[in-house]
Amino acid sequence: MRGASLKLWGITKRFRNVVAVDNLNLEVDRGEFIVLLGPSGCGKTTTLRIIAGLETPDEGRVYIDGVDVTDLEPGERDVAMVFQDYALYPHMTVYENIAFPLVVRASKLRLTKKDIEERVLRVAKMLRIDDLLDRKPTQLSGGQQQRVALARALVREPKIWLMDEPLSNLDALVRLQVRAELKKLQKDLGITTVYVTHDQVEALSLADRVAVMNKGRILQVGSPSEVYDDPKHIFVATFVGIPPMNLLECRVSDVIECPGFKRKLPGEYFKGLSKLYIGIRPEHIEIVSKEEGDFEGVVYVVEPLGSEYIVNVLVDSTLIKVKTAKELTLHSGEKVYLKIDWRKAIAFDPATELSLGKIPITVYSQS
Amino acid sequence: MRRKVLKTILINLIVWILALAWTLPYIGIVAISVMPYREVIIKGWLRIPDVNSLTIKNYIEALNNPLYDLATGYKNSLIVASISTLIPLIGAALAAYAFSNLDFRLKPLLFGLILVIMMVPQQLTVVPLFFLYRNLGLYNTVQGIILLHSAWGIAWITFFLRNYFKFLPRSLIEAARVDGASDFRIFSRIVLPLSIPGLMAAALLQFTWVWNDLFYALIFLVSRENQVVTQKVVMLKGEYHIDWGLLAAGSIISMSMPVILYAVFNKYFMRGIAAWGVKR
Numbered sequence: 001m002r003g004a005s006l007k008l009w010g011i012t013k014r015f016r017n018v019v020a021v022d023n024l025n026l027e028v029d030r031g032e033f034i035v036l037l038g039p040s041g042c043g044k045t046t047t048l049r050i051i052a053g054l055e056t057p058d059e060g061r062v063y064i065d066g067v068d069v070t071d072l073e074p075g076e077r078d079v080a081m082v083f084q085d086y087a088l089y090p091h092m093t094v095y096e097n098i099a100f101p102l103v104v105r106a107s108k109l110r111l112t113k114k115d116i117e118e119r120v121l122r123v124a125k126m127l128r129i130d131d132l133l134d135r136k137p138t139q140l141s142g143g144q145q146q147r148v149a150l151a152r153a154l155v156r157e158p159k160i161w162l163m164d165e166p167l168s169n170l171d172a173l174v175r176l177q178v179r180a181e182l183k184k185l186q187k188d189l190g191i192t193t194v195y196v197t198h199d200q201v202e203a204l205s206l207a208d209r210v211a212v213m214n215k216g217r218i219l220q221v222g223s224p225s226e227v228y229d230d231p232k233h234i235f236v237a238t239f240v241g242i243p244p245m246n247l248l249e250c251r252v253s254d255v256i257e258c259p260g261f262k263r264k265l266p267g268e269y270f271k272g273l274s275k276l277y278i279g280i281r282p283e284h285i286e287i288v289s290k291e292e293g294d295f296e297g298v299v300y301v302v303e304p305l306g307s308e309y310i311v312n313v314l315v316d317s318t319l320i321k322v323k324t325a326k327e328l329t330l331h332s333g334e335k336v337y338l339k340i341d342w343r344k345a346i347a348f349d350p351a352t353e354l355s356l357g358k359i360p361i362t363v364y365s366q367s
Numbered sequence: 368m369r370r371k372v373l374k375t376i377l378i379n380l381i382v383w384i385l386a387l388a389w390t391l392p393y394i395g396i397v398a399i400s401v402m403p404y405r406e407v408i409i410k411g412w413l414r415i416p417d418v419n420s421l422t423i424k425n426y427i428e429a430l431n432n433p434l435y436d437l438a439t440g441y442k443n444s445l446i447v448a449s450i451s452t453l454i455p456l457i458g459a460a461l462a463a464y465a466f467s468n469l470d471f472r473l474k475p476l477l478f479g480l481i482l483v484i485m486m487v488p489q490q491l492t493v494v495p496l497f498f499l500y501r502n503l504g505l506y507n508t509v510q511g512i513i514l515l516h517s518a519w520g521i522a523w524i525t526f527f528l529r530n531y532f533k534f535l536p537r538s539l540i541e542a543a544r545v546d547g548a549s550d551f552r553i554f555s556r557i558v559l560p561l562s563i564p565g566l567m568a569a570a571l572l573q574f575t576w577v578w579n580d581l582f583y584a585l586i587f588l589v590s591r592e593n594q595v596v597t598q599k600v601v602m603l604k605g606e607y608h609i610d611w612g613l614l615a616a617g618s619i620i621s622m623s624m625p626v627i628l629y630a631v632f633n634k635y636f637m638r639g640i641a642a643w644g645v646k647r
Binding site for chain 2: 052053054073074075076079080081083084085087089090091100101104105152156162
């Protein structure tokens with residue numbers, strides 16, 4: 001396996017008064033594909049640039065394979081980076097672009113012209129751009145440029161692959177295709193990869209683990225299913241998922257009072273809280289008959305998405321999104337009954353915004 | 368509709384008149400330079416020259432008569448302008464790379480210094496420079512004037528190229544850095560090739576500036592064999608007698624180089640002017 005392990009320890013980076021990265025800790029295993037996911041300005045790109053060595057952290061250390069590389073130049077870290085705009089050298093041919101990382105190290109790695117040529121050809125073949133080697137980057141399509149950028153990052157077999165939103169400039173269809181290829185390539189080569197994106201679909205489909213970031217902090221690191229099914233933070237719950245998780249604001253006393261329904265609360269749960277959020281994904285709410293329903297609401301609007309529908313239901317004054325694959329003939333203003341899959345519901349503390357875990361069965365099984 | 372047509376005609380008319388007024392002196396000079404002296408004096412200069420009496424005598428006279436010797440001046444100008452372009456271009460490109468891509472402690476101060484140098488009027492420096500040059504033995508030498516023009520050039524070209532380099536996509540330089548390229552390699556393999564239009568524009572502006580200089584040349588070059596073409600043209604005009612044809616021919620010879628450069632590279636001139644506003 002080629003990949004190296006990576007460890008970020010207590011990384012903080014400030015730009016003037018703005019804290020871009022705030023005491024960030026992250027460990028990445030050999031060969032792992034990790035995605036930093038977050039909205040723009042959350043510090044994910046800065047984190048990537050710190051790993052690359054293009055930014056120096058104000059505090060904290062970066063370790064690659066256990067070696068502290070914090071003070072090393074980017075070129076000495078043996079990492080390769082794919083930029084959002086690909087950063088292909090416009091005055092060089094595709095061949096020269098791919099060969100560049102080898103040419104600048106030729107004497108250090110004792111490479112002859114022939115060695116370089118062999119390696120460039122091998123990578124170019126692997127990425128199916130070997131027929132484009134004489135062209136200039138401007139003569140290539142977006143997908144081809146993307147491949148050249150990947151080839152340039154691959155050719156010297158780096159320890160870590162860094163990618164800064166590499167698919168965001170591609171057409172939707174090409175993006176799907178390249179995404180699948182990228183994942184296959186990474187798995188085949190086993191290169192440790194840190195990938196930055198704001199696109200959650202990309203993150204969930206590519207990653208071994210996703211690190212969700214906001215305001216310079218990592219809020220949760222976990223497998224795509226963990227992040228999706230068991231968000232540890234309200235931000236994660238509402239950022240991941242299309243549409244995001246519904247949050248029902250509930251008042252807590254000896255009963256729990258949510259929009260549309262009320263439950264008695266056995267003494268030991270949610271002590272000391274006056275309010276909490278119940279988070280439930282739109283696909284875990286069902287539209288059912290009156291008898292089966294937990295509570296009722298009024299259809300606000302229906303959004304058909306081809307294979308499924310998003311039904312917006314107004315419950316008291318809260319808008320709840322329900323995702324269903326069922327053929328529906330609902331109209332605005334119609335009364336509907338909703339049933340929540342309680343095993344999937346999660347409680348959040350409004351003060352700390354952290355998850356309180358699943359809703360206890362004694363709460364939701366009452367009739 | 369009719370008003371629109373009228374407006375177009377009017378604008379065209381004005382522009383053509385302006386263009387004619389602007390070019391008339393040049394046309395006049397060309398005409399005079401190929402007419403015999405007699406004709407200029409008797410028949411006047413503003414007319415289409417008589418084909419039978421066309422002559423290049425004035426050009427030959429201006430270039431070769433040891434009294435004026437524009438040929439030597441032209442050669443000197445070529446040497447001075449070429450080297451005075453090359454030296455600051457190389458120096459300034461290196462400095463501009465440092466200013467645009469490296470972090471060092473005195474950067475703001477040094478950059479401020481460059482701006483100050485650009486703002487100093489040349490006339491202000493002449494007296495101290497004269498004494499400095501005399502003491503250093505650089506007075507009345509071609510090397511001396513080259514040094515002088517290079518020094519002025521390096522300041523503005525550094526400023527100009529730094530701005531140009533700043534506009535190159537940052538990710539290209541960062542990509543090269545991650546790929547393991549040294550600063551010098553990034554400079555020579557990435558930044559320079561991508562800045563050819565900027566380098567050309569700077570070179571052309573500097574070359575033309577040095578070529579057209581008369582002020583420094585008059586002060587620092589005194590002996591005949593060192594003088595540049597702009598000085599030689601002045602000598603074509605006698606104290607009591609002016610041979611208009613000779614003077615016109617000399618002027619055309621002197622401006623031939625900038626005109627040729629402009630004709631060939633006018634794309635770069637435009638770009639340079641656009642990037643620069645007004646040079647000095």
